[in-house]
Structures are given as C-alpha cells and as structure tokens.
Amino acid sequence: MAQKTAIEAEGLNKWFGEGDAKTHAVKDVSFQAYFGEMLYVVGPSGSGKTTMLSMISGILRPNSGTVKIEDTAIWTLGDDALAEFRLHKIGFVFQDYHLFPRLTTAENVAIPLILQKRNWNEALKEAEVDLDVVGLKNRAQLPPVKLSGGEQQRVAIARAIVSRPDILIFDEPTASLDGDTGRNIVKFVREHILSDQRCILIVTHDSRIYEYADRIVKMEDGKMMGIEREKLDAQ
C-alpha cells in the first residue's frame, strides 16, 4: 500500500547575509516524508539540518521553494494562521527541552492545549494522561528541575504530543542524555508515539540511535542526499 505523504518540500533554498558575508545554508533541498515513518536528518554541524528543519516546520521562511504539510502550502499562510497551524499540526521537542522551571510538569505539558484556549483544568487532566503515556504521571506536580535529564526529555515529548499533532519534530533528542537513556527515549518514541497517522522527523548527530529510523537522509554543505541506513550504521 502506498504511503501517504505527510511533508513535501520542493526546491528549498535559504541563505543568510549579503555580499561577501552571504552564506547559503540550504541549497535546493527537496524531499518527502510519510505518515507512519520515523525519518532522521543527519549530518555534521553547519550542514544546514536545523535550518532545513525550521523551514519545514514553519518557523523560518525560505528564500525560495515550497513546503506542503498534508496538502497545505504552509508558506502561503499569514503569520497568525501559520502559528495556529503549528499549534495544531506540529509538535516540537527541543534540544534543551525548554520547559518552564516555574510551572509544574503537568502545566508544562498542558501548554499547547492552553494556547489552543482549552479550559485550564481540562488541559491539566489531558496533560496527566500524556504524562502517564511517558511514564511520569507520579511526577505531574513536580517542577521540571526536580526531574532527571531523561525524565525532562519525556516531559518535552508529552508536551509535543498532547495536542495530538500529525507531525513531530525532534531536534537532537539525545544530545543532553547519556547513551543508554538516549537510546531508551528514541526506542520509546518508536514504540509508543509513532503511529500510522503520525510522521516523526529527528535531527541528530547520534549514530547510536540510527537503528530506530525508517529512513535516514544526510545533509552536507546545505545539500541533501539520500543514504542507506546500513551504510550509516557501518560508519
């Protein structure tokens, strides 16, 4: 059965600066990601991974090219509509988690629902359900600073999935974790978060988690090239 396309990027270009200082960060990148797959974007620092990820998630406008998410050309939307689109369709897990230390874990998880103007108490209840999914229900009332790095990562995952987005974007999810914890987190995502209705994109340097990818694409000098997972595993 043919896979349904979740993300379609076509001819993406992004450069920063002008004249001699001009840096072409992403060069004519095109790719597709599908529902039900976990797609890794790998490559060395400065290869353009984060810039490309930002463009396909609707937070950095490309100089040229298009991004379609479920048939919506996101860069034709206005600022408010784009923010609304991100809020409902895309879940983010940031490298440094960016949890609010002054809020409880449950309140942190509930943020996307609160931004969707859901009732505060209802949002907290739903957040606790997702904290249960990531195994942290008993930590709901603690501030994130009382949690370990792995637990904070799980809280960030719960926050990303709480509004049931179709696309999940992970930025270096294992960068702040030790090897075992990092692998366990990604394995958990693979087994519990990925579904046929969801597409997960992971930007990573960490070759220890390649085994969980469905596909891996590599970026170098702003260009994207398809690559066999086996070759990367061998590296």
Added chain:
Amino acid sequence: MPGILQIAYKLLVNDRAKYIALLAGITFAVFLMIEMTSLFAGILLRGSATVINIGASIWVMDPSIQTVANTISLPDYVLDEVRSIPGVKYAVPLYSGAALLKLHDGTYQAANVVGLDDTSLFGRPPLEQGTVEDIYGENAFFAVNDSEFYKLGNPKVGTEFELNDHRGVLVGIAHVASSGLFGIPTLYTTYNRARQYIPNPRFTISYLLVEPKSPADVASIKAAVTKAGYLALTKDEFIQKISDFYMYHTGIGTNMLIMTVISFIIGLSISGQTFYTFVLENLEKFGALKAIGAKGRELVYMILFQASFVALTGYGIGVGMCTLTIWLARLNLPDYAALITFGNLGLAFIMVVIIAAISSYFGVRKVLKIEPFDIFRG
C-alpha cells in the same frame, strides 16, 4: 482568567526572588510618592485651616494678603462700605492675631486668637463643652480641641491663664474641621475682647466675612470690593490662593515635587531593571512558546499582564503601608500633617502605570524580536 494569563501569573509569582524585588521596588516608590504628596496635601489643608473652620462665603482682605496667617488690617470704614454694597446680606469683622499665654503651671505658650463679631459670633466653632453665651462673660475664651490642644496643658472649662498680662478663663471647648499649620493652639473670643487684650496697630479688622443674599450676587460684590481697592475672594478661591502661595512661593512645593520625581525614578529603576531581567531570563521560553504556536500578541498580553499585576499589587501594598505609617505617626505625633487625598492616590496610580508601561515596553520589544529559529539554533 484566560489560560495564557494564568501561565504568565505563575511564571511571575513562582519566581519568588524577582517577584519580591519587583514588588519591593513598586511598593517603595508608591509609598514615597504618596507620603510626599500627602504631607504636601496636609500642609496645604492646614495652611487654610482658619478659612475652612470659619466657613464664611466671601472673605474681604487687603490685596497683598498671601496667606490667612499674615494679616494686613483693614480700616474700620471698609466694614460700612462693604455692608452698603448691593447684594450683601451681612458683613462682620474678624480678628486674627497671635498672643503669648502663661498657663496655670507657669509655662508660656504661643497661641492664635480669633476674635468673632460680638453680636453674631459668626464663624464660631461647634462646642464640645460649655455654652455659647458664656463667651460674653468676663475674660472668656473658647479653646479648640485640635491636635495642638494638649499644648495648653489639656485644660478644662474654668481653667484660667494669662494672656498678655490679662486674665483669661476658658468657658468652652470647641472642635474644628482642620488643625492649624504652625503647631500652636487656637483660642476664640469676641472681636472687641481680642482687640483689647492683644496689642494692635491703628486698624484692627483682619478680615471681613461677607454673606451674599444669593450666589448670583457674588460676582457683583467682588467687583464692588475691587473697585474700593480691596480684594474679595470666595472661600474656595482663598483656599486656592493660600495653596498657590505654599506651592509656588515657599519652595515646599518644589521640594515635594523633587522628592516625588526621585521616588518615581527609584521605583522605575528597580522595577524596570528587575522586570527586564525577568523577561530576559525567560526569553528562550517565550521563543519556545512562539515556536509551539503562541502568537506575538499573546506574548505581549502575558508581559503586559505581568507588569500590570505586579504594579497594581505594589500599588495596593504601598497605599496600605503609607496609610499605616500615617496612622502610626498620628498616634505619637497628633499634629503630624499628612492627608491622603484622591488626588494623591490618582497621581501615584498614574506614576505606577507609567512605571509598568516603561518596564514592559523593553520586555515586549525583546520578546517580539525573538525568533523561534533562534531556539532551534541554540
């Protein structure tokens, strides 16, 4: 409360150290601003105490008069001239002068003596003790039970004293709306007794108190008095003239203004800097919110809410502290001149709103500039 503001509230109050620093800055500024302006309002009120307590509709005086405390005596014929002005219902003389009292324990005490028209006793204060008719008895005086009363040795009806070597006897104790500014007790007696007991120049009328037949006559009476070479002011105009004198010709107003501005700057510095630091520390989190899907205006609402909340809370605490301080001060210093008016509260509120607006302005600018891409880039 919308959820986004609830998040803003929790971010603010759960950061205890910054929240307390912000509150302290605003509270301190409000406290100082209200304290300063209240002192000034108290001084202005007390500066007009005689005008308020006597309560006449129109006061006729020499044009050079600046305050009610500094009298320039009017010739006796002015009384007849004013009485003859059309629209005047009645006009009576008022004496106001200073005297030195020797109290029954032998100590000396300066006092203000007000002499009321012998026939009508117009402007007399209501009595707490004694009867009005007793003022016509020999050497009779009323004392005013204001914040300076204790300086007379807390006398009772029947207490005797000496006034410029004349015998004086207290026949009544009155109360008034406002105490005087200069910290000396006030005695009331008849106009003629005041003239006899206190050394005087050739003329002895300090003011003429005039009652018009109707409010419509006020303008024509004032014009006629001006034509005669004197000045007629309504009660409110006279109070305003006295206030203007203290405000613009004594330096008190300037000093109070400087202190108020300094309080404002201190409040702005502490709160502005702390609030800006608070926003900076949360900047990445605001960026993350933006990436997740918060709109720019929602982040602006959060910051404005935080600034407004802390400003209003600080304002409330500052007003409460100031009220408490004035109350405590009055327990120990009965003649402490401070008065919290709606004007003081309004001025301090405007200052606090400005502090909140300036503090949040820089935070809002910073938050609007943060790009979610920066959060990814780290």
